Amino acid sequence: MERLIIVVAVLPLVSALLIQLFAGRIGRSIARVSVAITTLSFLLSALLLSWALIGHSPQTLPLGNTTTIFLFDPLSTLLATIILGISLIVHLYSVRYMAEEAAYGQFFVLLDLMTAALLFMVIAGDLITLIIAWYLVGVILYFLLGQDTxxxxxxxxxxxxxxxxxxxxxxxxxxxxxxxxxxxxxxxxxxxxxxxxxxxxxxxxxxxxxxxxxxxxxxxxxxxxxxxxxxxxxxxxxxxxxxxxxxxxxxxxxxxxxxxxxxxxxxxxxxxxxxxxxxxxxxxxxxxxxxxxxxxxxxxxxxxxxxxxxxxxxxxxxxxxxxxxxxxxxxxxxxxxxxxxxxxxxxxxxxxxxxIPKDELYTFAVEKRPNAASQPWLLMAAITLSVPLVILVFAHLLIAEDYFQKQGAVVLLFFGWVTGAQLIFATYRMRSQNIWRLVGLSVLSLVVVVLGYVVISHAFDLFLYPDPAFRAQLYAAATIDLLRFDVLVVITTLIIVSGWILTYYAEQNGYRRRQQTKRLWLNFYALISREFYISDIYTRLSRTILSISGRLNVWLRWL
Amino acid sequence: MTGIIIILLTGVFLPLFPMSMIFNAIVDNIKHPWLRVLLFAVWPLIGLLIVYNSKVVIPDWLMPMALTTSALYALRMLSLREVTQWSGFLATSLWSLLWLAVMHDTPVGLLYSYAISMSTPLVLLVLLSAGLEQRFGAAYTGLYGGLARTIPRFTGILVTVVVAAIATPLFPTFFIMLDMIVETISATPLAAMALLLIWLLWSWAGARLIQGLIVGRASNVKILDMEITTISLYALILLMLIIGGIYLSGVIL
Known part of the structure; x- marks a missing residue:
């Protein structure tokens, strides 16, 4: 049964071969072959995932006497199902979307090859197969992106x-x-x-x-x-x-x-x-x-x-x-x-x-014109800071009591708190006839998201890394010195809270800036709009290398 | 002294800069495609024949020299636009690495198979270059472009051959490069890094060659595409190369 995982990865290869061989004769309906085979492969992978979910232990599957090995384990079955699920959707979408393309058949060949390469990458149980699949993903992607020649x-x-x-x-x-x-x-x-x-x-x-x-x-x-x-x-x-x-x-x-x-x-x-x-x-x-x-x-x-x-x-x-x-x-x-x-x-x-309805959400999100709040500032600030924290702590306590002893978990909590607070902060800045209803809804959505996230991530944890000692080792490996950790948390909190306070005062002053600050802000915006000049630097670097190459050829008379 | 003379002589066939320029000068001057094919097919074999018959002791300084030659030609490939010349430079860059395999005491039979595996895609590329010259009068990148729309079958083969030549999996050169890196990483990590850099330059040069030829609008002039029988022949050779690569991986890795 476990060996089916190899079949799952080979099926897209078969599809690619069939399309390459018969696209000329069958025409555009060849895409259906690709969709059918991807569906079959997806169903098989789902079957294997359920097999792994009910507790079948991981297995290494050597290919005869070769060095090639495949893995049937939670990670490979889960990712194979995800890859095939996404690939199937993309296949279905492409049947009509790509219909006007001249190289229609070739597109499906490349799509199937890409699916196969990704599948071989996740089920690889030896370094050579992993490298080959890893490498080929880049090459196939190059041709897929260059579909329009x-x-x-x-x-x-x-x-x-x-x-x-x-x-x-x-x-x-x-x-x-x-x-x-x-x-x-x-x-x-x-x-x-x-x-x-x-x-x-x-x-x-x-x-x-x-x-x-x-x-x-x-x-x-x-x-x-x-x-x-x-x-x-x-x-x-x-x-x-x-x-x-x-x-x-x-x-x-x-x-x-x-x-x-x-x-x-x-x-x-x-x-x-x-x-x-x-x-x-x-x-x-x-x-x-x-x-x-x-x-x-x-x-x-x-x-x-x-x-x-x-x-x-x-x-x-x-x-x-x-x-x-x-x-x-x-x-x-x-x-x-x-x-x-x-x-x-x-x-x-x-x-x-x-x-887009031109309501307060539009003016806030698109026109970046927040409205003045009508509720007491201190009360809203207290809700903003405390509610996400309470939800997160409660959600994590439900899963594991010792959760807060892990530094990594604290970092995640911290991020959850900051983003949750950001959400409520944003809600608070919106004008509404019933602000409490709006805040209530955002808190409720936060509860659903956090609980869902925590429960599902915990389920993933149990499925992918069933050994509690191994999980503990992973968190332990990522731990840093406690003092340094605390200092970092305090500094980050201060930066974020200062940002909030700055935004608050900017709002109070109606976004009036001094000339110097304005210039600084514009320079910063220019830097971002040029994407920190990173791609420009790379372009300059590659042009320099090409120029060196050309000069060398001239000096050496192209020999 | 004799050893150095033999190495210098061998450096013409298993390229070492500046002796490597001789091969590229010959490639430049031979116009007949089949003579070029012969040149690309036998050149490194002559070098290996000399090395093994002379039983010359290979000095340590040869490794950096071979790597420098390979890197130099890989770098120079980036600005080349003529397909046969590009094949010559890639051949120089590839064959100079055979010195590393010689230094690692690779069995003779295996070394010959390395040389043949490296040369086969180049031979195909030389033939395709002749095909381009026949159709367009020249085999220059960026000169006409749009081959993918003008002659799609020819382009398919051309792209696959270039991909095979620049050591892409599952072609034999990929496994040869992998083996060389495994052999060098512990004793000479810098050599392994150099090999990876050379490999990266090949990919860059290959992409530039492909882009220069295939991208663009279709030609208004009707150009004859490759015949099905010829395609089948090329496809068969490429398939054999892949099978050879997989077999070679079982032997060397």
């Missing part, structure tokens, strides 16, 4: 994606080579077993091998999940077909979170690396969200929104909440996929009627 822009940005992905391949290959040299096997299960038994058995350049490998895996994940400085490809790849954008933002970009989860046994011995991952994720989340707010192009804003979400996902890994990252990946995948696939209809509808 008339568009130079599409190819330009598809190339950005390709080169970032290739940069991300390098650390993974290095990590694999180091692990193979140290343990003499490509099998992930064997390597992880040996690492768990003796984590400090090997060193590389005087450093513990586990730390070096964890850092390399982290780098590979950063490139794939568009972390800060390796993110420029994500918001710019909007010239590709919409179904590809949906697949990319809902599935492919999450690969970083998967990779970190797959190498969890390495990360529990690499606390410093986890802390580094947290910082990178945090920076990405902040920068992604900041850049999203300044975009006036809906798809680019969605791109930066994905970057911010990927930052959160990586940050969750950094605090040891590995399974939460997988849940985040799933939740974000579903909602972002829906947004991309509806973007076309929204734009089309908006051409006829924007459909």
């Amino acid at each position: 008339r568009s130079q822009t599409a190819y330009r940005f598809a190339f950005w994606t390709l080169i970032t992905y290739r940069i991300g391949d390098l650390p993974l290959i290095l990590a694999a080579a180091l692990l193979y040299n140290a343990y003499g096997t490509w099998s992930l299960t064997t390597i992880f077993t040996e690492i768990m038994a003796n984590p400090d058995a090997h060193q590389f350049l005087g450093l513990p091998l586990t730390e070096v490998v964890a850092a390399l895996i982290g780098l590979a994940a950063f490139a794939r999940s568009a972390q800060f400085l390796l993110h420029t490809w994500l918001p710019y790849t909007m010239d590709g077909p919409t179904p590809v954008s949906a697949l990319m933002h809902a599935g492919i970009v999450n690969a970083g979170g998967f990779l970190i989860n797959r190498f969890a046994p390495v990360f529990i011995h690499s606390g410093d690396v986890l802390n580094g991952i947290f910082v990178v994720g945090l920076i990405t989340a902040v920068f992604g969200s900041l850049l999203m707010l300044t975009q006036n192009d809906i798809k680019k804003a969605l791109g930066y929104s994905t970057m911010g979400q990927m930052g959160f996902m990586i940050m969750e890994c950094g605090i040891g909440a590995f399974s939460l990252a997988i849940y985040h990946m799933f939740a974000h995948g579903v909602f972002k996929g829906t947004m991309f696939l509806s973007a076309g209809s929204v734009i089309n509808d908006a051409r006829h009627d924007d459909g």
Whole structure:
């Protein structure tokens, strides 16, 4: 039964082959073959997921006498189902959406190949299969994004994606080579077993091998999940077909979170690396969200929104909440996929009627004109700060009493509190006939979201990492010195609260700024609108390299 | 002294800069496609033949020299626009890495299979370049573009061959590169880093070549696309390369 997971991954390959061979004869109805096979593969993966859910233990599935191994485990079955679910939706959407395209059959071949590569990536039980699938995802994505071969822009940005992905391949290959040299096997299960038994058995350049490998895996994940400085490809790849954008933002970009989860046994011995991952994720989340707010192009804003979400996902890994990252990946995948696939209809509808009621929500959210509140300020501030905290603490107490002893959980609570408070703060600033009803509704929605999030994430935790000792080790690895932690929490709280107070006073003064502050603010806005000049720097760098290449050729007479 | 002379002589065939310029000068001057094919097919084999028959001791300084040659040509590929010249530079960059395999005491038979695996996509690329010259009068990137719309079947094969040549999975060169990195990472991590950098440059150059040829609007002039039998032949060779790659992975990894 477990071997069916190999069939699940092979089916899209069969579909791609059938389309390639028979597209010329059958014509456009060949897409139905692709949809049918993807549906079958999805159903099989769902069956396997239910098999894993009812408690069938993980298994390694070697392919004959080769080094190729596949894994049947909670992570592989869950992700295979998610990938196939998203892929199936994208397939169904593409049947009509891509109907006018000249290379219709070729699109479905590439889509099936991409699905297969992603599936092989998540079920890979050896380093070679993992590297091959990881590498091929980048190559296939390049051609999918360049589906419109008339568009130079599409190819330009598809190339950005390709080169970032290739940069991300390098650390993974290095990590694999180091692990193979140290343990003499490509099998992930064997390597992880040996690492768990003796984590400090090997060193590389005087450093513990586990730390070096964890850092390399982290780098590979950063490139794939568009972390800060390796993110420029994500918001710019909007010239590709919409179904590809949906697949990319809902599935492919999450690969970083998967990779970190797959190498969890390495990360529990690499606390410093986890802390580094947290910082990178945090920076990405902040920068992604900041850049999203300044975009006036809906798809680019969605791109930066994905970057911010990927930052959160990586940050969750950094605090040891590995399974939460997988849940985040799933939740974000579903909602972002829906947004991309509806973007076309929204734009089309908006051409006829924007459909936005010009009420207080509109003036607040779109025109950025908050209304003065009519309720006592202190009372509202108390509600803003206390209600989310009470909800979060209560929700987590329901799940596990010892939850607050884990530093990672405290970080999550902190974020939940800040965002929850932000929600109520925003509600409070809206003018309404019945402010208490509005606040009540926002509190209720917060309760539902928090409870849902906490319960589901806990369920993911139990499913993906059933061993409580292993879960505890993950959180323990991400722990930092208590004093430093407390100082960081206090500083962050102060920054956020100062932001709120500043906003409050700015409102009170009717947004009047002094000349100097105004200039500073404009410079800051210019910096953001140029996206911190990061892509400009990369463009300049690549032009310099090309110029060096050209000069060398001239000096050496093209020989 | 004799050893150095032999190495310098071998450096013409298993390219070492500046002896590598000889091969590229010959490629530049031979105009007949089948002669070019012959050149690409046998050149590294001659080098391996000399190394093994002379039983020369390979000095340590050869590794940085081979890596520098490979990196130099990989970098120079980025600004090339002529397809045959591009193939020549990629050949130089690939074959110079065979020195590393020689230094790691790779069995002779396996080394020859490395050389053949590296050369086969290049041979196909040279033939495709001749096909472009025949159709358009020149095989330059960015000159006409839009091949994907003008001659889609030819483009499909061209893209796959380029992808095979730049060490993409599941083609043999991918596994050869992986093996070389595994062999070098512990003793000489810098060499492994250099190999990865070279690999990255190939991808960059490959993408530039593909983009320069296939992207753009279709030509208004009717151009003859590749025949089905020819496509089948190319596809068969590429399939054999993939099977060879998978087989090679079982042997070397």
